[in-house]
Amino acid sequence: MKGTVLVVEDDATFRAFMQTILQDEGYQVETAVDGLKALRLLRQTGFDVVVSDLNLPGKSGLDLFRETRPDPAAPPFIFLTAFGTVDQAVCAIKEGAVDFLTKPLSDPQALLTLVQRTIETQSRTREYLSLKESEAAGLPPEELLFAGEAMRPVRQLVHDVAATMANVLILGESGTGKELVARIIHLMSRREKGAFVAINCAAIPENLLESELFGHEKGAFTGAIQARQGKFELARGGTIFLDEIGEMPLSLQAKLLRVIQERSFERVGGTREIKADVRIIAATNRNLREEVGERRFREDLYYRLNVFPLRIPSLRERTDAIAVLAEYFMQRFSSQLGKQLKGIEHDAVAALRRYHWPGNVRELQNVMERAAILSREQVRAATLPDEIVSASREGALDSRERLKGAERDLIAQAIAKHGGNRRLAAQELGMSRRSLQYKLKEHGFLDE
Missing domain, CATH: 1.10.8.60 (Helicase, Ruva Protein; domain 3)
Structure with missing residues (x-):
């Protein structure tokens, strides 16, 4: 599927004509006969682009466009207009519409080209934002990210799961690179052109986390002066990374479970069902099994997230x-x-x-x-830093002490085995009698 298009046109013949040419090109098309029905559809589901007549019964195309603008997830509009209303179309473009075409369509290819260009522009914007996020995260080459023998099986598991839609739970200590592994999974997946949206569940106050995840409508709470998209909407068609999932409060765990089960959600203060077209990758440095046992984490959510566990070894x-x-x-x-x-x-x-x-x-x-x-x-x-150098010295001293102790034990065993005969003991140890004599003094077997 190349994208979803809403066609708003009161002329049944022309509406069916546009629906046919768009569907033949591979687009999923919904239709509406007037602005009111179109508004209901826009509130129920998301579209990549709207193709609307300017003159509609009940609510004009321009009114429909203006009513959707406060929604940050509103799709771009392409208008169809007769020659007598070109001025209104120009006004719409000044307010943010993509472009307009005049009716009747002399060349259907013009519509197809405009729809394709609009959707590709959106896709490139999401891809650009995702790339900038990756650059900001300092994403290293794959060979470096998986450097070390302990990371070899992890790399294989990442390749195995990336092409699927399975939920992934990344486990590991803080600082091991869990988010970088999640980004690699995203970039290897079929959703790599979509956005990778990360949120740290431990870094956001509990009373704000729900709005960050699911967005809110205007007036939903004090300070909500306009509608706002949440991370799940921003990740549409891509991947959402829920870092420190073990810190999520139980009340929100129930809502996240519903999103996973029903693949939809509502904004805070809203009633519109929004499709959750996202892949979920979660991460934690906690033992979630223990958290479930202590009733701090929902067991049903744990099993939903733990479809494909992936442990990242420590440094x-x-x-x-x-x-x-x-x-x-x-x-x-x-x-x-x-x-x-x-x-x-x-x-x-x-x-x-x-x-x-x-x-x-x-x-x-x-x-x-x-x-x-x-x-x-x-x-x-x-x-x-001093702590690294001093730890290194301590480690070197400790290693020398262990080596010295092992040498003392071997000498003692050889002397005992040969009943105190130093010549035979030296032969077994592969050293001269003089060297053995020196070692016996060094380890305190002989008085000075």
Whole structure:
């Protein structure tokens, strides 16, 4: 289907003619004989474009157009007019209508071209906004996003689920890149030309979250001076990402469950059913099974969202990816700063690998931005935060102590095995008697 079109025309023959040529071109077409019926249809469902006669019984095409303008989701209008009312059509264009065609249509292709161009313009606008959102999020190359052995199975699962319409629940600690994975799923899906709309359920006060999700009508509450689209409407034809879904209050969980089940919703203060043509990807750093057990999360909603669970490993589980991720962030930030840093020195990489990264990839990104600002030619350990360098030293000392203890145990075992015979013990350990003598003193087996 190329798009949905509402044709408003009181002449039955001409209305049927336009419906036929649009349907033959692959559009889904609804029709209305007057402005009042058209307004009812517009309040019940969404259309990509309206093709309307200017002169209609009851409510004119221009009145219909003006009445829909306060709605931020109102579709664009193309008007049909006789030569005697061209001035009204020009007035409509000044008020925001797309264009007009004169009746009778000398060339039906003109209508098809105008409808196609209007829908494509809307699609490009949504795609542009989605692209700008991705750029703002700093979406890295796929190879980098899935760097590390622990991410290999995650990458395969993402490829498997992207082409479907299944709801996805992304699990993982804060800062692991759950939203970036959600964006990749969207870009690999059949909805990639639609918008990707993200909302953090934990960042918005409970009394405002419902309006953010579903929008509101004018006068729905104090301060609602005009109608407003919610995230579900903005994501029409695309994907909505519900981050920190575990923080959503129970009252809204019930409404979200209804949207998933019925694929429709109403704005706050409204009665019009709006179709929820969206794919839902949710994410949380909580254990939702435990939340269900504690009655803080609805069990039925959990099973609706958990169709395809996807766990993102922490950075502690991806130490083999730290060097390549750090290099990517260093290059990105040095470029933004107008620098040409040559890389990261070995000691700095070692320190990054030993650190435990409670903030995961997001923390690594912040660390490398700071390092890029402080560095001159190369990122050195001195440009890293003290807690990373000190943790690295502690880790190195701890490793040396463990190695020293293991060596002491092996020497003790060899000496005991050979009844105190140092020559035989040295042979088993693969060292000279002199070296063994030195080690015995080092580990306190012999007095000085």
